[in-house]
Amino acid sequence: VSAPSPVATLTEKGNASWRPTPAKASLRTPGRTGQVVTEKLVMDELTGWLSGARQGPDLTLVTEPDAPDVSDAAVASIDSVLGTFTTKFACCQPRVTNLKVMTRTVDGTLIAPGKSFSLNGIVGQRTKAKGYVEAPFILDGELSTDIGGGVSQFATTTLNAAWFAGLELDRHQPHSFYISRYPPGREATVNFPGIDLRWTNNTEWPVLVRDSITDTSLTLALYGHAARSKELRVALENRVEEIK
Secondary structure, X not given: OOOOOOOOOOOOOOOOOOOOEXXXXXXXXXXXXXXXXXXXXHHHXXXXXXXXXXXXXXXXXXXXXXXXXXXXXXXXXXXXXXXEEEEEXXXXXHHHHHXXXXXXXXXXXXXXXXXXXXXXXXXXXXXXXXXXXXXXXEEOOEEEEEEOOOOHHHHHHHHHHHHHOOOEEEEOEOOOOOOOOOOOOOOOEOEOOOEOOEEEOOOOOOEEEEEEEOOOEEEEEEEEOHHHHHHHHHHHHHHHHHHO
16 A cells, blocks of 8 residues: 655644634623522422411511622623634625524623523524514525525524633534535534524623624624733633644
8 A cells, every 4th residue: 555655744733823803891780689489498488388387378488689690890890802703704695684583682691600601592592573584594404495585694603702802601502514615513503492502601700792783793702800811821822723
């Protein structure tokens, strides 16, 4: 068996650098502390009442204070673009309408520390009542049409922004065949309710989702706190190594 000699390869790995892009965020409507019903406390109250240990005809609904997930001060810490990504598409196709509807819905979403972003959870089912139209989508390796078709491009754009932000990627499913306009291995499809795109805010500060769309491109940016720049730099260096 004969084979050609090994091809020349690059041995230099190069350098990866990251510097936060300044940003500023504030809450339009401050949150307020609410009340949450705690199952255990309610059951304790009910058990005492049924056993006769507690007198009276009425039960007391036991609650505990529940502060907002994100405070004004936490939102004020958002000062940098953690990751951003842009994808392009041809103008004037029906799916562009669907992308614009989804963009308006997701724009401004705030993910608290430790909480997860779920595209299906935020957007819900794509329906005509919400403004979605019929457009092509990929089903089992073939093109079909359905209400809300073509929004996988939004999922792919979001996935890549989260990837470059160094956030924890929880769930994404690639298309059943490769689409050349997307980076290999970094593309995602969605379908309500089964196929979702999820990532977790694994930082100590809120992450703000901002997106914008034109007739030919979609951009999504994730904003957070610049103090994470060191760990972001490490994460990006590792992911550059993955690409290489």
